[in-house]
Amino acid sequence: MKIFLWQIGKTSFKYLDQGVDLYVKRIKKYGNLSVETIPDVKNAGNFSPEVLKKKEGESILKKLSDDDFLILLDENGKSFSSVEFADYLQQHMNTGRRRIVFLIGGAFGFSEEVYQRSNFQVSLSKMTFSHQMIRLFFVEQVYRAFSILNNSPYHNE
Numbered sequence: 001m002k003i004f005l006w007q008i009g010k011t012s013f014k015y016l017d018q019g020v021d022l023y024v025k026r027i028k029k030y031g032n033l034s035v036e037t038i039p040d041v042k043n044a045g046n047f048s049p050e051v052l053k054k055k056e057g058e059s060i061l062k063k064l065s066d067d068d069f070l071i072l073l074d075e076n077g078k079s080f081s082s083v084e085f086a087d088y089l090q091q092h093m094n095t096g097r098r099r100i101v102f103l104i105g106g107a108f109g110f111s112e113e114v115y116q117r118s119n120f121q122v123s124l125s126k127m128t129f130s131h132q133m134i135r136l137f138f139v140e141q142v143y144r145a146f147s148i149l150n151n152s153p154y155h156n157e
Contacts, residue, residue, distance in 0.1 A: 001093050001100060003033045005139065006063070008056050008106040009040035011132040023139040030146035031093075033139065038063065040106075049108040057111030060103065069100045070118045072110055073138060075128055077121030082155060085122075086145035104134050 011017060020035060027033045041047065041055045064070060069092065080088060092100050102122070105114070107130075115121075124137055147154035 001032075001095075001097050003031065003089075003142065004099060004101045005033060005035045005104070005135070005142075006038055006060070006101055007035070007104040007135055008038050008060075008131065010037055011135065013132060016132055016136050019136040020139050023136075023143045026143050027139070027146060030143075030150055033142055035135075035139070052106065053108050053111040054113070056106050057114040060114055061117060064101065064117065065099065067098060069097055069120075071100065071102045072114070072118045072121045073102060073104050073124060073134060074110070074121040075123055075126070077123040079123045079126070082141060082144050083148055083157065085141060086148040089142070089145045090149055102138065104131055104138070107131055 024033055024035060038056070038059050041052055041059075044052055047055065103110075103114070103118075110118075124134060124141065129137065144155050146152075
């Protein structure tokens with residue numbers, strides 16, 4: 001199974017890209033995570049949040065295959081402990097599913113069409129984080145999940 005993290009737009013903070021790169025490299029020891037950036041909507045500042053979400057959603061839906069399992073990183077999604085998230089990933093790896101796509105939306109979240117297409121939603125916290133910072137938090141949690149599944153000393157419990 002290939003795991004994808006899709007994110008809307010580039011970040012303007014190099015330290016976040018560096019942190020994401022660090023964990024993606026670490027993950028390669030255990031599995032496969034591909035991070036892809038969906039380009040920002042051109043002239044985004046000219047659109048209302050609803051129109052912007054709809055345009056971003058159209059870009060997302062075009063990239064998806066019918067058999068992709070889409071998980072939105074959404075503040076109202078299901079919360080997991082790190083061990084529970086590791087178990088959740090393991091369950092997906094055991095299904096023989098070809099691709100699982102985790103999606104970080106833009107600053108205003110997801111369009112209704114993207115919510116309808118999604119298979120599941122995960123929350124990393126009850127707190128709200130910027131859509132740019134969540135990238136680093138998420139890839140660290142994927143690395144932590146793989147380390148838990150492989151009995152690596154990274155995770156302390």
